[in-house]
Amino acid sequence: MNPSTVSSGPTRSVLVTGGSRGIGAAAALLSAQRGWAIAVNYARDAAAAQDIVARIRDAGGTALAVQADVSDEAAVLAMFATIDRELPRLGALVNNAGVVDLQGRVDGTTMARLQRMFAINVFGSFICAREAVKRMSTKRGGEGGTIVNLSSAAARIGSPGQYVDYAAAKGAVDVFTLGLAKEVALEGIRVNAVRPGIIETDIHASGGTPDRAKQMAPMVPMQRAGSADEVAQAIFWLMSDESSYTTGAVIDVTGGR
Numbered sequence: 001m002n003p004s005t006v007s008s009g010p011t012r013s014v015l016v017t018g019g020s021r022g023i024g025a026a027a028a029l030l031s032a033q034r035g036w037a038i039a040v041n042y043a044r045d046a047a048a049a050q051d052i053v054a055r056i057r058d059a060g061g062t063a064l065a066v067q068a069d070v071s072d073e074a075a076v077l078a079m080f081a082t083i084d085r086e087l088p089r090l091g092a093l094v095n096n097a098g099v100v101d102l103q104g105r106v107d108g109t110t111m112a113r114l115q116r117m118f119a120i121n122v123f124g125s126f127i128c129a130r131e132a133v134k135r136m137s138t139k140r141g142g143e144g145g146t147i148v149n150l151s152s153a154a155a156r157i158g159s160p161g162q163y164v165d166y167a168a169a170k171g172a173v174d175v176f177t178l179g180l181a182k183e184v185a186l187e188g189i190r191v192n193a194v195r196p197g198i199i200e201t202d203i204h205a206s207g208g209t210p211d212r213a214k215q216m217a218p219m220v221p222m223q224r225a226g227s228a229d230e231v232a233q234a235i236f237w238l239m240s241d242e243s244s245y246t247t248g249a250v251i252d253v254t255g256g257r
Contacts, residue, residue, distance in 0.1 A: 009037070009062055009088075010035055010036055010037035010061075010062050010088055011088050011089070012036055012037065012088055012089060012090075012091030012092070012145075013036060013037035013038065013039055013062075013083065013087040013088045013089065013090055013091060013092075014028075014031050014036045014037070014038060014039070014090075014091060014092035014093065014094060014239065015039040015041060015066075015079075015080075015083060015090065015092070015093050015094070015128070015132070016028045016031070016038065016039065016040060016041060016094040016096055017041040017070050017093075017094065017095055017096050017097035017124070017128055018041060018042070018043070018070075018096040018097030018098060019038070019039075019040040019041050019042065019049065019052060019094075019096065020040060020041075020042040020045050020048040020049035020051075020052055020065075021045070021048055021201070022199075022201035022228050023096055023150065023196065023199065023201060023228045023231045023232060023235075024040075024041075024094070024096040024097070025040075025048075025052050025228070026227075026228035026229050026231065026232035027094050027096065027231075027232040027235045027236065028040050028052055028056070028063070029052065029055065029056065029232075030229070030232045030233070030235075030236050031092075031094075031236055031239070032056040032059065032061035032062075032063060033059070033061075034236060034240070036091070036092070037061070037062040037063065037064075037087045037088050038053075038056055038061065038062070038063040038064070039063075039064050039066050039079075039082075039083045039087060040052050040053055040056075040063060040064065040065045040066065041065075041066050041067075041068055041070070041079060041097065042065060042066075042067055043067070043068070043069045043070070043097070046065065046067065049065040049067075050065050052065075053065045062087070062088075064082070064083070064086050064087060066079045066082050066083065067079070069120075069124075070097045070120060070124030070125075070127065070128055071116075071119035071120045071123060071124050073127055076124070076127050076128060076131060077131070080131045080132075080135070084135075089135070089142075089143065090132060090135045090136060090145065091136070091143075091144075091145045091146070092145055092146045092147070092148070092239040093128060093129065093132040093145070093146075093147045093148070094148045094150070094235055094239065095124075095125040095128055095129060095147065095148065095149045095150060095173075096150045096235075097120060097124055097125075098120060098121045098150060099116065099117065099120050099121065100163055100166050101113055101116070101117065101163070101165070101166070103161070103162045103163065104162075105161055105164075106164050106165070109164075109165060113165065114165055117165045117166060117169050118165075118169050118172075121166070121169035121170065121172075121173065122169050122172045122173065122176070125149055125173055125176065126176065129147055129149075129176075129180060129191075132145065132147055133147075133180075133184055133187075133189060136187075136188065136189050137184060137187040137188065137189060138187050138188040139186075139187045140187075142187075142188065143188065144187070144188025144189055145188070145189055145190075146189065146190045146191070146192070146238065146239040146240075147180070147189065147190070147191045147192075148191075148192055148193065148194060148235050148238045148239050149173050149176065149177045149191070149192070149193040149194075150173070150193070150194060150196070150235075151170045151173045151174050151177070151193045151194065151195040151196075151250060152166070152167070152170040152195055152196060153195050153196065153197040153198075153252065153254045153257060154166055154167035154170050155167055155170040155171040155173070155174050155195065156195070170195075173193060174193060174195075174250055177191055177192065177193040177248065177250060178248050178250075181247045181248035182248060185247055185248075190238075190243070190244075190246065190247040191247055191248065192238040192243070192246060192247060192248065192249045192250070192251070193249070193250045193251070194231060194234045194235050194238065194250075194251050194253055195250055195251065195252045195253065195254065196226065196231045196253050196254065197220065197226060197252070197253065197254025197255055197257045198213050198216045198217065198219075198220055198225045198226065198254075198255070198257065199213065199225060199226045199227065199228060199230075199231060199253075200213045200225045200226070200227055200228070201213075201228055213225035219257065220254070220255040220256065220257045221255060221256030221257060222255035222256055224255065225255075226253060226254070226255055230253060231253050234251055234253050238251070
């Protein structure tokens with residue numbers, strides 16, 4: 001091979017929101033292994049994000065930690081501006097940032113809880129996708145790309161007595177995925193979603209049940225919880241050229257549940 005044809009580094013970058021832990025961190029690490037430059041977004045835990053960046057760089061990859069609460073539009077705009085300056089062209093967005101809350105019933109739900117739930121899980125996904133489309137759309141002079149939204153099996157199940165608000169927010173993500181996929185299909189952008197089931201991540205602790213994955217495992221046909229790495233494999237397939245004819249899909253990674 002002619003040395004002049006060898007790339008000196010990644011030519012595309014992916015923004016992984018909520019990329020400092022759990023599924024987001026696994027997706028960031030896998031994407032870096034496959035040759036992408038990574039923007040690791042975080043809201044508060046700078047140390048965790050910098051740890052993921054250090055792991056990528058130590059392995060010879062390119063990565064940058066970018067702080068932004070995705071429910072804050074100004075912060076999202078500043079994050080994308082940083083990525084524009086510091087990394088190769090944006091080729092993918094993984095809309096992973098999300099929250100749950102303490103388990104509870106709808107008749108005990110507060111407006112503050114609902115506003116937080118939808119601001120991060122739904123509005124944040126919309127705003128990040130909007131900015132990604134502006135950069136990737138061939139209609140706007142871009143070179144195309146992919147968006148992968150993180151949904152949840154809760155969108156199918158409803159999570160009664162636990163997280164109906166979370167389930168409703170993820171149901172909105174499913175519909176958003178389908179609509180946006182059709183809207184930008186002729187602009188070089190594919191939009192899909194991954195719907196994880198019971199996965200061993202820290203999100204259960206923030207919902208007040210750190211052992212939830214173990215407790216729920218007997219309800220899964222495969223009789224175990226999934227791993228963040230297993231979800232990351234599905235995310236990367238959807239953002240890669242290997243899924244070139246797939247758009248508007250919502251893929252369950254649930255162990256059959």
